[in-house]
Every structure is written in C-alpha cells, then in structure tokens.
Amino acid sequence: xxxxxxNSLLYRLKKDPxxxxxxxxxxxxxxxxxxxSAAERAAFAARDMRRINELGGYLHLVLSIPxxxxxxxxx
Amino acid sequence: xxRIVFAAAMSHVLxxxxxxxxxxxxxxxxxxxxxxxxxxxxxxxxxxxxxALVVVADDHLNAFSFNCVPAIxxxxxxxxxxxxxxxxxxxxxxxxxxxxxxxxxxxxxNAILEQGTAAGFDLALSWEAPVDHAFLAPVNTMHGTRPIPxxxxxxxxxxxxPQPTARRCFAFGxxxxxxxxRGDWNVGIIATGGLSHFPELSVARIGDTDxxxxxxxxxxxxxxxxxxxxxxxxDELHKSGSHEFLNWMVLLGAVSPARAEVRYFGELPRxxxxxxxxxxA
Numbered sequence: 001x002x003x004x005x006x007n008s009l010l011y012r013l014k015k016d017p018x019x020x021x022x023x024x025x026x027x028x029x030x031x032x033x034x035x036x037s038a039a040e041r042a043a044f045a046a047r048d049m050r051r052i053n054e055l056g057g058y059l060h061l062v063l064s065i066p067x068x069x070x071x072x073x074x075x
Numbered sequence: 076x077x078r079i080v081f082a083a084a085m086s087h088v089l090x091x092x093x094x095x096x097x098x099x100x101x102x103x104x105x106x107x108x109x110x111x112x113x114x115x116x117x118x119x120x121x122x123x124x125x126x127a128l129v130v131v132a133d134d135h136l137n138a139f140s141f142n143c144v145p146a147i148x149x150x151x152x153x154x155x156x157x158x159x160x161x162x163x164x165x166x167x168x169x170x171x172x173x174x175x176x177x178x179x180x181x182x183x184x185n186a187i188l189e190q191g192t193a194a195g196f197d198l199a200l201s202w203e204a205p206v207d208h209a210f211l212a213p214v215n216t217m218h219g220t221r222p223i224p225x226x227x228x229x230x231x232x233x234x235x236x237p238q239p240t241a242r243r244c245f246a247f248g249x250x251x252x253x254x255x256x257r258g259d260w261n262v263g264i265i266a267t268g269g270l271s272h273f274p275e276l277s278v279a280r281i282g283d284t285d286x287x288x289x290x291x292x293x294x295x296x297x298x299x300x301x302x303x304x305x306x307x308x309x310d311e312l313h314k315s316g317s318h319e320f321l322n323w324m325v326l327l328g329a330v331s332p333a334r335a336e337v338r339y340f341g342e343l344p345r346x347x348x349x350x351x352x353x354x355x356a
Contacts, residue, residue, distance in 0.1 A: 059276040060135040066162035072281040
C-alpha cells in the first residue's frame, strides 16, 4: 500500500478538473503512471471510494471529489 | 498590555442543508440551533471591539497537498482568500456564498510566528494558503452582516499522521497568550471542529460518535482541569473521532485556567455539534 500514491491521486482528482475528466473517460489510462498496488489500481478503476478509503485514502478526500465522492447512507 | 477578550470553540460544518441531507429533519433543526448559539457568541465577541480574531482550525487536504503538511502553520500577509472548488461537494459547498477575501492582522500574525520561533516552536508559515470551511463557516456565522475584524488563521494538522500532540498544542496556545500579553491589542480566539465524528477517519464508521468521550472532554473543560486533556493520546483522539480537538487544545492553552461554559451540545448520528465559550472574567 502506498499512502502517498493513493492520496496524491485523490488530491489531483479533487483539484484538477481536466485530470478528473480524463479519469472519468478512461480511469485505467488516466492512472497508468501512478505507483499503485494491484488492489489500489482496481479500486480506482471501479471508482470505489469506500474501498479506496479502506486502502488508506483520506476520508475528507473520498467524501469531496466532485462526481466521485462516496455518499454514505443517511442516518 | 494586550489581552484575550473572547474565547470560544465550535463545530465548523455549519450547513443546515448538508445535515438535513445526511440526517433528516433533526439534522436541520440541530444545526440551526447550533448556529443560533454561535451567532449569539459572535454578538458578544463583536461587542468587545477586538482588534483581531485568531482562528485555530484544520485543513481538510485543501490548502496543503502532499508536498508539505505542516504540524502548525501561521498564515501571514495582508489578506487571505477562501478556498475555491469547482463543483463543490459535501462540506465544501457551504463556502460558495461567503465573501472571497478577508483581511489579516499582519502584526499579530508575525509576532506569533517570530516570537514562536524564538521560543522553540518550529512553526510553518504561509503567504498563499487559502482557508476552507473550518475557518470561514464559524467566522461568518459569528458575524452575520457585521464587519469581520482582521484574522490570524492558524492551521493545526489534525488528520495526517503523525499529528502534533495534545500537550504540544496546549503549549502553543500558552505561547499565543504570552504574545498577546506583550502586545497592544485586544484579541479574540476561536478554535473550530468537532466534537466527536468520523472515528478512525473510516467511511465504514460514518454515523458513529462517542458521546461518552465528549462528556469527559466537556467535564474537564467546565472545571478548568486541563492536565488530563493534555494527556490525551493521538490514539484516543483517532478512535473517538476527536481529531479536531487538537484545535481546542491550542485555545485551552491560551485561556487556561479559565472554565468553559457550554452554549450548545446537540447529538446527531453524524456528529456531536457543540458551541462552547470561556469565562475570562
């Protein structure tokens, strides 16, 4: 697990709309150069923010990336 | 001789729409109640005519990315912008109706920074970092349409391990009090965040809070018993969802041994909303 690689990718997805659009069109191509484990790459490819959080992605990022944010059940 | 004339701490996601979405009608009602208590505290702060407002809060990985995460950072310069986020989600959206720029109290910020370094605090500084909801939701709720005095934003790293210790944050607050006493300004100080929410920073635990832990914090603050608070470990804060209490620890150091008076405490499934003021008489 690479805490840096996962979170720097999440930060870029939040703050860089152009990168976010490329990721939306083809996630695997957009993250091809990222230093991720197989599990991390699969979670990003599936846009599975809950799983990314389990793998070390910071909560406030997975809750706030436009169009990708995880929405936990209403309480 | 300068003086701390006002001190308060409060939750910082102050958005009734957000809490209605995630908690239903009770979320809106309790957020409205908390905001009313914070607005009343703001009226008392404005009545002091303070020269500056120190705001101790945290960054939600908005101002600082992974090129640097400072343990404690003082914002210097002449003004500070609010964070901008395209297509803002969740707690970021509350910023969109707020003013874009806020004046800073340069002299006080520089004094905290320079005297802090001289006193052994290896503080970070920033001329450019914007502030997010952790700073601006409380400040704007406190002031409404009244003028906001010059700010001194201070970030504490509450989320990216390893964080500064509770004891170190308290000591930094004592430093702020010494700087204020040596200066010529009347100063307010607020700390934001909390209380218990997002334990272990885990999506799976969203919806859990630790009201027993919060009760202990409030008990000690009301009695001015600050030693057990300084002894809190990072692990306790992480497991109870009290990461942002580190901001409160800075305030406690600045006003110790003053006692807290709870203005509002409201339990929601997502968070325990709180508004607390210190009796400085």
